[in-house]
Amino acid sequence: MKLQIKHLLPVCCLFLLAACNKDFLEKKPLDAYSDRDVWNDPSLTQAFVNDMYSQMRHGYNEVMLSSMTDESRFIHNYGTTQSTNGAMSPDDIGAFNLFGEWNKHYTAIRNTNLFFEKIGEVPFKDESLRNRLRGETHFLRAYFYHMLVKYWGGVPLITKSFGLKDKDMLLPRSTFEECVKFIADECDSAAKYLPEVQTGANRGRATKYAALALKSRFLLYAASDLFNRAGTQNASFGYVGGDRVARWTLARNAAKAIIDSAQFDLYKPTSDPVENYTRIFMDKDNVEAIFVKYFHKELLGTDHDKFNGPNGYHNWGGNVPLENFVEGYQMADGTPFDRSNPAHAAKPYVGRDPRFYATILYDGAPWKKRATDGVDLDPIGQIQTGRYEFWNAAKNAVEIRNGLDTRQSSLENWNGTYSGYYLRKFMDISLDAQFFRGDKPWQFFRYAEILLNYAEACIALGQEDEARTYINRIRTRAGMPALAATVTGQALVDAYRYERRYELAFEEHRYFDARRWLIATTAFTGPAKAIDIYAKLGADKVTLTYTYTVLATDVLMRNFQDKHYLLPIQSDEMRRDELLKQNPGY
Numbered sequence: 001m002k003l004q005i006k007h008l009l010p011v012c013c014l015f016l017l018a019a020c021n022k023d024f025l026e027k028k029p030l031d032a033y034s035d036r037d038v039w040n041d042p043s044l045t046q047a048f049v050n051d052m053y054s055q056m057r058h059g060y061n062e063v064m065l066s067s068m069t070d071e072s073r074f075i076h077n078y079g080t081t082q083s084t085n086g087a088m089s090p091d092d093i094g095a096f097n098l099f100g101e102w103n104k105h106y107t108a109i110r111n112t113n114l115f116f117e118k119i120g121e122v123p124f125k126d127e128s129l130r131n132r133l134r135g136e137t138h139f140l141r142a143y144f145y146h147m148l149v150k151y152w153g154g155v156p157l158i159t160k161s162f163g164l165k166d167k168d169m170l171l172p173r174s175t176f177e178e179c180v181k182f183i184a185d186e187c188d189s190a191a192k193y194l195p196e197v198q199t200g201a202n203r204g205r206a207t208k209y210a211a212l213a214l215k216s217r218f219l220l221y222a223a224s225d226l227f228n229r230a231g232t233q234n235a236s237f238g239y240v241g242g243d244r245v246a247r248w249t250l251a252r253n254a255a256k257a258i259i260d261s262a263q264f265d266l267y268k269p270t271s272d273p274v275e276n277y278t279r280i281f282m283d284k285d286n287v288e289a290i291f292v293k294y295f296h297k298e299l300l301g302t303d304h305d306k307f308n309g310p311n312g313y314h315n316w317g318g319n320v321p322l323e324n325f326v327e328g329y330q331m332a333d334g335t336p337f338d339r340s341n342p343a344h345a346a347k348p349y350v351g352r353d354p355r356f357y358a359t360i361l362y363d364g365a366p367w368k369k370r371a372t373d374g375v376d377l378d379p380i381g382q383i384q385t386g387r388y389e390f391w392n393a394a395k396n397a398v399e400i401r402n403g404l405d406t407r408q409s410s411l412e413n414w415n416g417t418y419s420g421y422y423l424r425k426f427m428d429i430s431l432d433a434q435f436f437r438g439d440k441p442w443q444f445f446r447y448a449e450i451l452l453n454y455a456e457a458c459i460a461l462g463q464e465d466e467a468r469t470y471i472n473r474i475r476t477r478a479g480m481p482a483l484a485a486t487v488t489g490q491a492l493v494d495a496y497r498y499e500r501r502y503e504l505a506f507e508e509h510r511y512f513d514a515r516r517w518l519i520a521t522t523a524f525t526g527p528a529k530a531i532d533i534y535a536k537l538g539a540d541k542v543t544l545t546y547t548y549t550v551l552a553t554d555v556l557m558r559n560f561q562d563k564h565y566l567l568p569i570q571s572d573e574m575r576r577d578e579l580l581k582q583n584p585g586y
Contacts, residue, residue, distance in 0.1 A: 041122075071506060073418060074095075084560075088564070089586065090582065113141075138211070149180075154179050154235065156173055157179060170579050194208045194210070216251070220255075245461065248460040251457040252457035255453040266448060273477070274354045274358045276477065294441050302437060305428055306437075311407075326356075331352060355502055365383040384403030388400070398537055420532065448504070452496070455471050468483050521560050524560035526557060
């Protein structure tokens, strides 16, 4: 097949981006080339691997996984209420079609398999490049399989690229244990081939520690309650017996291998814990980042700020934090927030865990300068999600003004929050998101998660002093008091789970954590809560009152049933492969 002139542009762009030290992992130049072209040209082989990176779904999409949990609510729906109200079925899994993506991940897996079948034929002049691409593809195959298994349990393990004439292309589900071993082995293979650091044009590619971080995460999941339920008889749904202590030990050791490497640390660029937590997600290549996806404003930037910013700034206010999540933030002294406490109820946003201020935009929170049509109404630049009395001298009467960031805003009366909050985390305060895209990286893996993985495994193994030490590293970086030595047993478990929930908030952990701890039937069931704020004008001061309400838009109560601990395999996949067995309850 001859290369046509019109197809040269993608290749030229590919090399230009590499020369300019740009992230070109999003480019897809292979559509114009034959199979023979790809495996006869090392550059096209590398482009083939680049394309597989683009199949890794980052978290800056319009619908965030947090809106399928008790963290947030997506105000535009897009199937999210179907996923949270218990209406999922094999015929329609609602918004989870955007996340689990069974078919998409198996397509990516087929490409990894094809790579391994062909890589030996490619005429590389530098064998180190062949080996590095091997390592990257082992990592990618492990990642795609881990995505499938954490949603569905054991899935068919396919390690060859089937053709249309292959008679053995239909396979039953592998056991969960087989899947865990396969993914862990793939991570080990990746780590063997990959460098510790990727630099220059290779920034954003997998490293040895990206592979080890994936192994740490998945072995922790595998050791958790969800996949070790008593009475499990179908080995695709989880372990059937066996040595759980050994599983926790593997999870602990996988995390400790990264800790012992001394290659990473918790990021603390200033003495201000709010600033430190904010900058983890803003500052590129900081010491906490293990594996990230880079964006470039000139090419394919991220619209996260536009998707989630307040409507009073002409943004879309998409994934709004729920009061269910906000009320859980501790006070700065480590005690629980208690709305029945008059002092807490009167000033609920004063004296909270510093991560609250770096994660949530609440009524009165300082933010950025308004657009020209709003700066006269708000010269200070702070969030307005309440209703406020003011004195109209011309009418000699008290009137009520709705906040600029409400659904009754005088700037935009759509895209407003239903909960009284907006997301602050990952938001670039210097960006005018109405017109421009951002370039902050998405962190697939960061060091704080590894420390928490290690602490959780230590707790499970009865090593409470060790666990407390690593939990306290996270807490003190956040400006919170360290746990005392008297915090043991269930209290330590609860303290750990608090730390994981609020340190890793909105990073696509809560959905999986609540499931693997078997608490989702409680945590994800019940009303989605909001806050209603009213500012009453008095003789000498304004009195704010806070009323806790249920989201009026959630017609049906949120409902997470036991069967939802595993997603249903979609009906079209069941029809394609008659050997598949459905998950229980569907």
